[in-house]
Amino acid sequence: MRGMRFDVLTLFPEAFQSFLTTSIIGRAVAAGHIEVVLHDIRDYSTDKHRKVDDVPYGGGAGMVILCQPLFAAIEAVKALADDHAPVIYLTPQGLALTQQRCEEYVEQRQLQRMILLCGHYEGIDERVREALVDEELRIGDYVLSGGELPAQVLMDSLARLVPGVLGNDASAKEESFSLALGRAQEYPHYTRPAEYQGMRVPEVLLSGHHAEITAWRLAHVRQGRD
Ligand code: 4H3
Numbered sequence: 157m158r159g160m161r162f163d164v165l166t167l168f169p170e171a172f173q174s175f176l177t178t179s180i181i182g183r184a185v186a187a188g189h190i191e192v193v194l195h196d197i198r199d200y201s202t203d204k205h206r207k208v209d210d211v212p213y214g215g216g217a218g219m220v221i222l223c224q225p226l227f228a229a230i231e232a233v234k235a236l237a238d239d240h241a242p243v244i245y246l247t248p249q250g251l252a253l254t255q256q257r258c259e260e261y262v263e264q265r266q267l268q269r270m271i272l273l274c275g276h277y278e279g280i281d282e283r284v285r286e287a288l289v290d291e292e293l294r295i296g297d298y299v300l301s302g303g304e305l306p307a308q309v310l311m312d313s314l315a316r317l318v319p320g321v322l323g324n325d326a327s328a329k330e331e332s333f334s335l336a337l338g339r340a341q342e343y344p345h346y347t348r349p350a351e352y353q354g355m356r357v358p359e360v361l362l363s364g365h366h367a368e369i370t371a372w373r374l375a376h377v378r379q380g381r382d
Contacts, residue, residue: 159318161192230284242290243290243291246272247275263317
């Protein structure tokens with residue numbers, strides 16, 4: 157399977173800098189397993205002052221991102237590659253991002269490319285949503301000031317399912333296996349030293365008996381809770 161390409165539309169491309177250069181994601185980008193292309197929505201404004209937002213019709217707090225730069229940006233970015241790419245808007249009203257949905261994106265649909273739309277302020281003009289947004293996703297039940305963090309969460313959760321991204325290919329599969337059993341669940345992990353301030357690592361984990369270790373881990377699976 158080919159890597160994934162993400163085209164990110166944002167007013168704050170600099171918010172992605174450390175994410176894209178650090179740790180596993182940094183290596184995945186450097187190795188070409190994932191490609192992330194950042195697009196500054198402001199670059200698509202035709203206004204002489206590069207205006208991207210205005211006050212809401214009907215009144216109310218905050219600013220709304222204009223149709224013009226969003227239509228121009230999305231249409232231009234769609235045309236940059238041949239692959240069909242759904243436009244995904246990160247919003248608290250969207251479908252919940254779950255491990256199962258991540259696996260469906262990466263494996264079942266063999267999705268190669270996504271366009272991620274990050275809003276800010278009060279959000280985007282509704283006509284952009286109606287005409288151009290294919291899916292809405294939320295990373296959790298809370299409101300954030302921008303879609304940039306949710307976009308990074310989405311890319312991180314998908315990237316680690318792309319073959320080659322994790323040094324140890326088993327890690328992602330193992331974790332999704334345990335997730336398939338129910339809610340997010342994990343067994344306890346330990347590393348050296350075997351004793352720290354009087355606290356011992358369970359002896360069975362030091363034993364090298366793989367069947368017993370597996371049984372211990374199954375017995376100590378922790379369930380995610382609300
Ligand atoms: C996503 C986006 C929470 C989530 C978001 C989430 C800012 C959406 C702006 C942005 C709109 C106004 N908050 N839970 N906020 O995934 O574009 O809400």
